[in-house]
Amino acid sequence: MNEKLNSSIDKTLSILEFVSRSTRGVSLAEIVKVVGIPKTTAFRILDVLLAREYVAWDQDSERYSIGLKTVEVGLSGLIGQDIVEVSIPYLRELATTVGETSFLAVYNNGDVVYLYKAEGNQAIVTTATLGSRRPAYCTALGKAILANLPIEEADRIFEKPLEKLTEKSVVDRMQLHEEFAHIRMNGYSIDDEGIEVGLYCLAVPIYNYTGGVVAAISVSGPVKRFCDNKERIVEELKHVGAMISRRLGYVRAMRGV
Numbered sequence: 424m425n426e427k428l429n430s431s432i433d434k435t436l437s438i439l440e441f442v443s444r445s446t447r448g449v450s451l452a453e454i455v456k457v458v459g460i461p462k463t464t465a466f467r468i469l470d471v472l473l474a475r476e477y478v479a480w481d482q483d484s485e486r487y488s489i490g491l492k493t494v495e496v497g498l499s500g501l502i503g504q505d506i507v508e509v510s511i512p513y514l515r516e517l518a519t520t521v522g523e524t525s526f527l528a529v530y531n532n533g534d535v536v537y538l539y540k541a542e543g544n545q546a547i548v549t550t551a552t553l554g555s556r557r558p559a560y561c562t563a564l565g566k567a568i569l570a571n572l573p574i575e576e577a578d579r580i581f582e583k584p585l586e587k588l589t590e591k592s593v594v595d596r597m598q599l600h601e602e603f604a605h606i607r608m609n610g611y612s613i614d615d616e617g618i619e620v621g622l623y624c625l626a627v628p629i630y631n632y633t634g635g636v637v638a639a640i641s642v643s644g645p646v647k648r649f650c651d652n653k654e655r656i657v658e659e660l661k662h663v664g665a666m667i668s669r670r671l672g673y674v675r676a677m678r679g680v
Contacts, residue, residue: 434460435468448486506638507538509670517663518543521656523644528564533580535565561592563614563626564639570603571628571636591616611657623649625656627664632672
């Protein structure tokens with residue numbers, strides 16, 4: 424690829440990326456200033472993008488916004504993403520970094536279903552196996568998901584008496600809703616021996632391009648070791664969760680220009 428063509432492609436992509444970050448559209452002057460290209464060059468590129476429907480033009484505001492073709496191309500790639508395939512390298516790296524066991528799970532009718540597990544060099548044996556199901560209300564994975572689903576889904580589960588699987592299982596409806604509020608505020612959930620004696624788990628939700636929660640990832644290990652390393656593990660979990668969500672097309676906030 425020659426240098427001139429490479430430069431032209433780079434300018435085009437820079438314009439598209441800049442336009443996509445605005446929810447109210449951008450003017451030609453703003454594009455020229457932020458992207459740093461001559462006005463005639465920007466106008467020529469925008470003219471082609473407009474003709475191909477990669478950007479749209481609003482006559483009244485005289486601003487450009489992202490076009491339907493760009494959305495179509497983006498969604499085509501995202502819909503084909505397999506959450507397990509996307510998550511595997513990140514979970515393996517997470518398990519290696521923290522030395523514990525990392526899990527990926529999805530929600531199904533009140534339970535979490537385990538889809539993948541990666542073990543670190545300090546990993547302990549747990550009763551969770553791939554394909555197995557556990558009640559969502561007493562697992563960190565399940566609580567991370569439930570906290571981010573419509574409240575009606577949690578209330579549906581809570582209609583029936585909740586079983587205490589250990590002495591520390593939380594089964595009180597109001598207490599669980601309070602815990603969900605903390606999860607939404609802090610960005611992670613905790614299971615302190617609620618599903619298995621001696622086991623401590625931390626989890627974060629995974630979002631896709633619609634902004635909805637589609638899964639959760641966790642790190643599990645012995646209580647004592649986790650209490651000593653909780654902040655570090657939470658930081659690693661949040662980072663990996665954000666990376667997986669981003670690969671699935673999630674954008675936390677579209678900032679206006």
